[in-house]
Amino acid sequence: VTVTSSFRTADSGKLEMDTDDVLFEVRGDAEFDGAPSTTLTNGTLKVKGNLRTDAECGVTKFRASGSHKTILSGVSQQILDLGCQIEDAVQRPSGVSASAMVLDDPNFDFAILEVENALDIEGSGLIEADSILIRNVVTGSAAVLLKGGLGDLAPLDGEPAWRVDDTYVTGNGALPGLIRTNLIVQGTRTLAGIEIDGDLRVESG
Numbered sequence: 001v002t003v004t005s006s007f008r009t010a011d012s013g014k015l016e017m018d019t020d021d022v023l024f025e026v027r028g029d030a031e032f033d034g035a036p037s038t039t040l041t042n043g044t045l046k047v048k049g050n051l052r053t054d055a056e057c058g059v060t061k062f063r064a065s066g067s068h069k070t071i072l073s074g075v076s077q078q079i080l081d082l083g084c085q086i087e088d089a090v091q092r093p094s095g096v097s098a099s100a101m102v103l104d105d106p107n108f109d110f111a112i113l114e115v116e117n118a119l120d121i122e123g124s125g126l127i128e129a130d131s132i133l134i135r136n137v138v139t140g141s142a143a144v145l146l147k148g149g150l151g152d153l154a155p156l157d158g159e160p161a162w163r164v165d166d167t168y169v170t171g172n173g174a175l176p177g178l179i180r181t182n183l184i185v186q187g188t189r190t191l192a193g194i195e196i197d198g199d200l201r202v203e204s205g
């Protein structure tokens with residue numbers, strides 16, 4: 001299926017993708033505002049515009065699993081809009097950044113996420129992913145929970161490509177040699193040959 005303009009779920013509408021080798025391409029923006037789209041287990045969703053949700057913090061309208069792949073394939077910088085600011089949902093303790101207050105449920109839960117150009121993440125909610133592959137700069141104030149690896153991230157002109165506020169890691173997936181983020185380790189993992197331009201915190205091990 002190819003949509004030459006925009007795609008949006010609304011009210012009780014949702015997207016289901018559960019068949020191998022299926023491509024659903026949106027050449028404009030894709031917005032998930034309807035019922036939670038949780039049957040995203042196979043196939044590829046390719047979005048050339050921006051990807052958005054209007055969900056409140058901690059409400060997952062997009063939850064992929066299995067071999068499902070999301071590709072952000074714009075020719076210029078794209079926006080991943082989480083649709084919320086954590087300040088809207090909870091009162092922050094003094095001195096604690098919004099992005100450090102990770103909620104139980106992410107606004108977007110990807111299985112495999114590929115980013116072909118630059119990406120700016122708007123909002124201070126949570127993104128979760130089994131693995132992420134990027135080929136350009138990713139910036140934003142969000143928190144990212146990474147269950148697998150973060151790949152293909154050579155420094156750009158000596159600067160790190162991964163530049164989000166907080167990155168939570170739960171597994172032993174590969175990390176690039178240079179990252180600009182606060183890195184929070186949940187569990188036990190080996191860190192070697194990594195330069196972290198930010199704070200490192202180990203929460204359990």
